[in-house]
Amino acid sequence: MKSEIQISKFLSFVLRHRPDEIGVQLDPAGWIDVDELLSGCKQHDFEISRAQIESVVKNSDKQRFALSDDKKRIRANQGHSVPVDPGYEPATPPAILHHGTATRFIDSIRATGLSKRTRTHVHLSSSIDTARAVGERHGKLALLEVDAEGMMRDGHIFYLSANGVWLTESVPWKYIKFPT
Ligand code: HQG
Secondary structure, three states, X not given: OOOHHHHHHHHHHHHHHOHHHHOOOOOOOOOEEHHHHHHHHHHOOXXXXXXXXXXXXXXXXXXXXXXXXXXXXXXXXXXXXXXXXXXXXXXXXXXXXXXXXEHHHHXXXXXXXXXXXXXXXXXXXXXXXXXXXXXXXXXXXXXXXXXXXXXXXXXXXXXXXXXOOXXXXXXXXHHEEOOO
């Protein structure tokens, strides 16, 4: 029996990065029919049930996924590397946002700012704890503070995903406070 963490990781992989890996396609807003997803999973040796998907969506600690109102479709709320447009609305962030990364990236970030790398946006958090956990996944933690207020003032656009992650195109180095 697969754990919810295993299923969540698999769904993140398929719905954010590699739908082709199980032979399915996302629509332009990132949605896929749950039935199609289930049959793709089954054909690729990862058989799960609709009830398991619904339970993972409900219990996801970061609310990573959304079901459509009729529960027929599912998508990831953020984190994509495939080019989808979930219809993020511009929003005003708190004055300071946080980004957790690894110390080995700092020289490069000092030189070029934060870039989106493989994803569609740079991911920022209003919570230091979340930023810390994200950074620790990459190695020795470096916590960066982003002057979101200054960026807004200078015309940068921020979006808030359905699960509360702040997204933007890039963060030039002058808005970043590095750890001393
Ligand atoms: C770094 C989690 C060198 C960046 C979280 C990061 C998030 C640079 C890494 C979501 C750089 C990319 C995303 C530059 C950025 N030079 N390194 N110029 N600019 N980087 O995984 O933000 O738990 O693509 O600092 O909650 O770590 O998966 O992004 O270390 O929302 O649901 O390049 O993942 O959500 O790494 O994480 P990632 P991220 P989940």
